[in-house]
Structures are given as C-alpha cells and as structure tokens.
Amino acid sequence: MNWMAWTPVTAGFFITIALILLCMTIWELKSPCVERKGFLPISTTRGDRLFIGLISSAYIHLLYVGLLEATLIIPLLFCIAWVVSLIRWG
Known part of the structure; x- marks a missing residue:
C-alpha cells in the first residue's frame, strides 16, 4: 500500500465511496429498481x-x-x- 499517500482525508474519501456502494447494493437487494x-x-x-x-x-x-x-x-x-x-x- 505504499504506492499511494494514504492520508486520513484520502482514506475517508475511499471509505465513504465504499459505504455508499454498500448501501446502494443493500437498497437494490431489498427494493429492486x-x-x-x-x-x-x-x-x-x-x-x-x-x-x-x-x-x-x-x-x-x-x-x-x-x-x-x-x-x-x-x-x-x-x-x-x-x-x-x-x-x-x-
């Protein structure tokens, strides 16, 4: 993981995107669009x-x-x- 400068802001950004995708996946499974x-x-x-x-x-x-x-x-x-x-x- 040394290929990228993992600052708290960078990590927070990618964690937020992952959480959004996880929530959207759960939403899609519960209520198909x-x-x-x-x-x-x-x-x-x-x-x-x-x-x-x-x-x-x-x-x-x-x-x-x-x-x-x-x-x-x-x-x-x-x-x-x-x-x-x-x-x-x-």
Whole structure:
C-alpha cells in the first residue's frame, strides 16, 4: 500500500465511496429498481443516477477549487444536496 499517500482525508474519501456502494447494493437487494425518467433527459436507474451524481460532484469541486481556491465545505454541502436530489427526482 505504499504506492499511494494514504492520508486520513484520502482514506475517508475511499471509505465513504465504499459505504455508499454498500448501501446502494443493500437498497437494490431489498427494493429492486426499475428505470424511470425524472428531470434528467434519459431513463435511469438508481445506480445510473448515483454515478452521474458522483461524476458531476467531482466536476463541481474542480470548478470551485479552480475558480475560488477557498474552503471545500461549501461545494461539499452543495454536492450532497445535488446527489440526494438527483437520486430522488433525477
């Protein structure tokens, strides 16, 4: 594991992603998903919406850091709200 600088923040990031995937797997097993169309212009499943939310959150953080170079609390809160709304109504 020396190939990567494992800081507490890095470890927390990967643990969070693993927990999200675990929760989504349990949710899918308990309540199988069907494709539906929300405010996104395509039919998606929960997993699709999670993937779109994670990718778009990465771009939101990159844009925020590139333009403002400020604390990451603001985009983090925005991204949490974005992913929750995307999974719920996307």
